[in-house]
Amino acid sequence: MQEASYPTVILGGGFAGLFTALHLSHQNYSHPIILIEQRDRFSFKPLLYELLSGELHSKQVYPRYKELLAGSSVTFVQDTVKSIHLHQRRVTIVSGKVFDYSNLVLALGGKTTYFNTPGAGEYAMPFTSGEEAIALRKHLRNRLHLALQTQEREHRRLLLTVAIIGAGPTGIELACTLADLLPIWYDELGGDANEIRVVLVNRSREILKGDVNSHLQKTAQRALKGRVIPVDLLFDAAVTKIHGDGVEYRQHDQTQVLQAGTIAWTAGTAPNPLLMELPISEERRDQRGRLVVTPTLQLLDFPEVFAAGDCATDSENPQPPTAQVAYQQGGAIAQNLQQIREGNPAIPVQIQMRGTLMKLGLNESVANLFNKVQIKGQPGHFIREATYLQLLPNSAHNRKVTTDWLTDELFQRDRPFSHMQLGQTPWLSGVATLVAGLLLATPLVWRAAQPRQFQQNLSWTGVPTLLDRLAPPSR
Template identity: 80%
Template sequence: MQQASHPTVILGGGFAGLFTALHLSHQNYLRPIILIEQRDRFSFKPLLYELLSEELHSEQVYPRYKDLLAGSRVTFVQDTVKSINIHECKVTVASGKVFDYNNLILALGGKTTYFNTPGAAEHAMPFTSGAEAIALRKHLRHRLHLAIQTQDLERRRLLLTVAIIGAGPAGIELACTLADLLPIWYDDLGGDASEIRVVLINRSREILKGDINSSLRCLAQRALKRRVIPVDFVFDAAVIKIQADGIEYWQQDQTRFLQAGTIAWTAGTTPNPLLIELPIPEKRRDKRGRLVVTPTLQLPDFPEVFVAGDCAADSDNPQPPTAQVAYQQGIAIARNLQYFQENKPTVPVQVHMRGTLMKLGLNEGVANLFNKVQIKGQPGHFIREATYLELLPTPGRNLKLTTEWLTDKLFHRHRPFSHMQLGQTPWLYGVATVAAGVILASPLVWRAAQPNQFQQNLSWTGVPTLLNQLAPPPSQ
């Protein structure tokens, strides 16, 4: 029998797990809260491209859990989960410690899958965490330094070719970022930026196939071609093998080979192996092995266990594996845990999709608001970063980092790249500043004219909170 004194244990410190922990801490929740995560830093996945390019600071995109959880009632345990016993309500970690729990939240996220492709794990670089983004940055800079020092044209061509496997959102955003960024880095070293090649390899002919962003396919294709170095496409290509110096693939009934000094893998993820080990029958799983949950995100046979993010499958209400979904699930689970503690019935989780956001190069993006209105270019980039930064944990941190970001954007501080090499001029920067001012001023006018409607329609973006801090309304 469960003991009331046992804590609520959260496995996984991604969006769903972290926000569940923080919202529990802010509620009148009586039980201890333990968050177990093997890494010491939170990876803000939608903004890893900005970490790679250094458009944003490491503290903004890759903060330490001890900083995020400072002052909260959450106990952070940095350790690796080895086993979960859902019959005895126990979790065992690598250090040998065993945690008894009253409630368990499975928010372990997914793992990069290479689909048993020979050589992929050894030679392809994944891009799912802050550590991987930093590793890719160091690798790319090293390749550029080697290239500038060699007179061998064939070797330089190899070093300056980047292949990205997978044309989903991550592959497209990474390709757009690198096609703008690498020419700038190489030019700074004195190299010829036109020698750089970025290649996007995809199994099918369609990019964003089956993705929530599929409506942005044409826009993304145009963006890939309009970069400082246009991105090359290799489609209908099945990767056979990956080597240290390139990719072997099958296309048009023959085997081909692409030489590449850098190979990035964005082709897919698989559920955490710990989920597969759970004694849950196949009928309670989807075809990928994720756990089927009730509308309240609980396991049907284990109501004390909540499941979120990439671990959960709800056939009646499927959700894409995005940050906004995991964020809302974390809030909803925290609320249901409160009900659970008070012996009240839990309520179905309502996730509201507010559109999608994509990075399409340095200082360029698209905000597809409510999947109806597309805001492109630099305004889209502005909205994308502002919206994501407002999701950063803890209100004080949101305000501080968003204000820093806004100041950097308006006054062009901490730029790691040359704006002139992006085809921009001081005049264009002035226009961009005016545009940013218009973007800021319009909400102020709306807030003043229709405060209730403004709060209701834009609360999800974090804009009302930001404006209230930067420019309080007269009544405050």
């Protein structure tokens, strides 16, 4: 078999890997495409909070790869990568199969790191996949049921306390979601919602420190305090040990313990351990161990290998490890693979940062468009979910999910909880629906008046495509 006819092998089915595969298939790429991923479902990470709360269904944000790849030219292999041999251009998986490749895409993602904290791996619950979101939901439900059956006050307080380790974007979004959601769940069971406690534990006094969302600190702080149950902030607390029923930490040179029946860990991720086994020198890695790539996302010493997402960094143009970056990298890698296949040079990747989106509670978000304009509350929630749903990795799946979601939003159909349960009146619920309608009507008017400008300015959001599906323009 000639090397040129070997397949392109993609390791990892996250945003970068999956979108590389789908773009190649859509481009009618002339060589076989093999996607290797250990899980059977794609986790749409920005919407895991909606999976946890029930705001969106598992089919919407936690679909099976086989469904997403149906009808494509991508061969999906569900297995775990055992070893990568760059010099031999070979990948071995746990089942024993070996794949020789002409091109390789490293998109293995990151792995939760506990910073060698004793007990964290055993007792803290990570929140990085659909499977983990569902596990956390089941655990929380169980704790609420146990609390109802517990007469002893201190033990009930423990069961109803949630400690979230890390005040980065995931920690803040999870804290805001649970501080709205858990009181509703507990109240429905007949419990006293005021007994719920959500505590955000952070090593420093600064939330979102060093994050791309750091300029949203004040907005996030107000949101944490404005939930159904205000989030307690435990700052300058260095976690030293995790127990089955609590968090041990050092604060102001004193060791203290926070009793908690649920401990969620959002304090950080590290590159996949497989990257450390590659024959790449320290000079070709950053301080975290990620692989340094060229502006075209190729390895410096192995140009047939591309790397993206949490696996790689371009030292000349570093990008934050966000979904929108990985999404764009997937499309760029596919384009460059096609360029190489046609005998053309690879093209430097241009990442367009379009702002950030953060979930700040049930039906509440902030959409920080182009880092200049903040749209908050329910309008921000509408923009956030519409934008993310438009990025779903299959056009047919995308169309159905987005249409179902918009119908649910506008008509409150099949909702897991009502706005009344959130303390709103029917009048406010009607206002919310009106706002959603205006948000839909305004771009329709703009599209009709200035179609070219509308397409150029909003194409990144997916709004033009969404409107074309829901309300096709007149011809």
